Amino acid sequence: MTELRGDGAATSEYRWALPSVLLGDGSAGGRVRRSTRDWIVDILLFLLACGLTFLSLIELRAQHPPEPLMFAEQVTGALSCAAVWLRRRWPVALAVVTGLLSSYLEMPGGASVAALFTVAVHRPFKISGPITLFNLLTLIPYVSLRPQTELDRTWTAALGVAIVLTVFAWGIVIRARRQLVWSLRQRADSAAEEAKRLERERIAREMHDVLAHRISMLSLHAGALEFRPDAPPGEIAKAAGAIRANAHLALQDLREVIGVLRHSTSEGEGGEGGEGTVPERPQPTLADLPALVEECRHAGMDVRLDLRADGAPEGPGRNLYRIVQEALTNARKHAGGAPVTVTVEGAPGKALSVEVRNPLGGRHGGLGVRHGARIPGAGAGLIGLTERAELAGGRLEHGATPQGEFVVRAWLPWPVETTQEDDA
Incomplete structure (x- = not known):
């Protein structure tokens, strides 16, 4: 019992x-x-x-x-x-x-x-x-x-009724208060569980975006070594260094994610949240997009970036960065060797848009280059990107075009700054 x-x-x-x-x-x-x-x-x-x-x-x-x-x-x-x-x-x-x-x-x-x-x-x-x-x-x-006398009976009956009803009303009020407190505690617990669930989903999305990018880079470099075993020693050393660097970054990202999950679990079990907090690394923004493109170029991808948006807020910029990162990862998985075009446009008060376009199947003018086997994928990346865009108040579309290209388009809101400095 x-x-x-x-x-x-x-x-x-x-x-x-x-x-x-x-x-x-x-x-x-x-x-x-x-x-x-x-x-x-x-x-x-x-x-x-x-x-x-x-x-x-x-x-x-x-x-x-x-x-x-x-x-x-x-x-x-x-x-x-x-x-x-x-x-x-x-x-x-x-x-x-x-x-x-x-x-x-x-x-x-x-x-x-x-x-x-x-x-x-x-x-x-x-x-x-x-x-x-x-x-x-x-x-x-x-x-x-x-x-008793008649007067005593009347007063006794009135006093008895008053006592019974008062005690009953008092008990009902206390019960209602307890029910209210219980309801509020239940709502608070539900809100805490929902917050934990959302945080785990956010961590899972970040883990998928980051690790998928790193692992696809590893597969690309390893495929190049497998395809060109007779490459010059300098190129082999460069590819091996890229593999080592991306493996180190992937392990570091995974270690941070596990640390955050352990910390949130210890808080859920009653642990103190003030000490031992796992700090998060600075999240990438739109300003880090050129570095991402340059990293992909060093890995052998043909990426062209047309960036026509400056000063985007941190939130939309981070979401757009993750969308481009996942789109480039998918291009490496499914269209290896094909040129990829990334176009970013936006201004305050207008939508911050991005379009990632590449030929289907790694073909470009009848020529295709693929190093190693196709990288497996579960299709969860595009689903996660769609959810990310919708949570940010935007939308995302993806699919093949009649011209034989695969296109990912996203629109994210870019609010106008509400505060302006007065001219002196």
């Missing part, structure tokens, strides 16, 4: 599976572990029941009832006060028994109030409502059977 603390807390394993239990709607008779706050509340309610019982005893002695009735009042009053400690385990049964005793006896009234309050807090209205109605009905035999 799942162990619950009296304040409604449970282990994280059952946090989502048992929301009703966390609100106090669990099955009766289950084991209850009281927290310090629960002990304080239970002691206060026990003292309240004892205080009301003592006041009833003083009033009864002033009325001089028969000895058998006085003895029954004292015994039931003491037992009812002791039974208050069972209110968390059997609240409904305690409310019914004490309410039934209060239909004629006066001293169990304090315990009846405590039991009614517990039912209102820990049970839904479909249970607490009938229990409250039952307590109201028990006032009828009490005011009718106990010897």
